[in-house]
Amino acid sequence: MFSVIKLASETLTERYNPSLFNYFYETFPEGFIVAEKAHKIIGFLIGVKINPELAKILMLAISKLYRKQNIGTELLNQFFKEMFIENIIRIELEVRIKNKIAIKFYQKHGFKIKEKHRKFYQSGEDAYTMIKEF
Ligand SMILES: CC(C)(COP(=O)(O)OP(=O)(O)OC[C@H]1O[C@@H](n2cnc3c(N)ncnc32)[C@H](O)[C@@H]1OP(=O)(O)O)[C@@H](O)C(=O)NCCC(=O)NCCS
Known part of the structure; x- marks a missing residue:
């Protein structure tokens, strides 16, 4: 868990309370997916179920050195499989x-x-909501 929290702080702009990671893992482990290489965590995705039909991806990040190598795609595809189930x-x-x-x-x-959501982030930046339907 420590490695995921560390990777999140290195790769994501938003700051999250470390206790949130345990909370997500315990409440919905199906949505907590990690990518490893040589026993090191190099990427992770955290998603939650909002209602019986809707899930939300809260975080997705790949360690800088390992980007553009399809690891994000693999994490996302794994998440799609879990959500299909x-x-x-x-x-x-x-x-x-x-x-x-x-x-x-x-x-x-x-x-x-x-x-578009105005001032969605702690920094005051705007966000897009993106949706995929199956
Ligand atoms: C966004 C992110 C998760 C993508 O992960 P990744 O493992 O590098 O992505 P993949 O190698 O699976 O790329 C799949 C496709 O995404 C697009 N893509 C990914 N990186 C790209 C880049 N640097 N420039 C342009 N397109 C890119 C391409 O279409 C790519 O397909 P291609 O390789 O056939 O061109 C990664 O860049 C990241 O961790 N960014 C920082 C954290 C972040 O922004 N998270 C999302 C916040 S919600």
């Missing part, structure tokens, strides 16, 4: 409107921009 038909997420790489990444995987 859970009968989820819709997945949502928020992404910074400036984060062109992540927006492109999610679009490639079938997410569409649904709406």
Whole structure:
């Protein structure tokens, strides 16, 4: 768990209370997916179930050295499989409107921009909600 928290603080702009990670793992382990290489955590995805049909991706990050090697794609595909088992038909997420790489990444995987939220983040930045329907 410590490695995931460390990776989150190195790769994500938003700051999260460390106790949240345990909370997500304990309440919905199906949505807590990690990528490892040589026993080291190099990426993770945390998603939650909002209601019986809807899930939300809260965090997804790959260690800088390992980006553009399909690891994000593998984590996302694993999450899709888990959500299929859970009968989820819709997945949502928020992404910074400036984060062109992540927006492109999610679009490639079938997410569409649904709406814009002003001042969504702690920094005051705006977010897009993106949605994928199965
Ligand atoms: C967004 C992120 C998770 C993508 O992970 P990744 O493992 O590098 O992505 P993949 O290698 O699976 O890439 C899949 C596709 O996404 C797009 N993509 C990924 N990185 C890209 C980049 N640097 N520039 C342009 N497109 C990119 C491409 O379409 C790519 O397909 P291609 O390789 O055929 O061109 C990663 O860049 C990251 O951790 N970013 C920092 C944290 C973050 O922004 N998280 C999302 C916040 S919600």
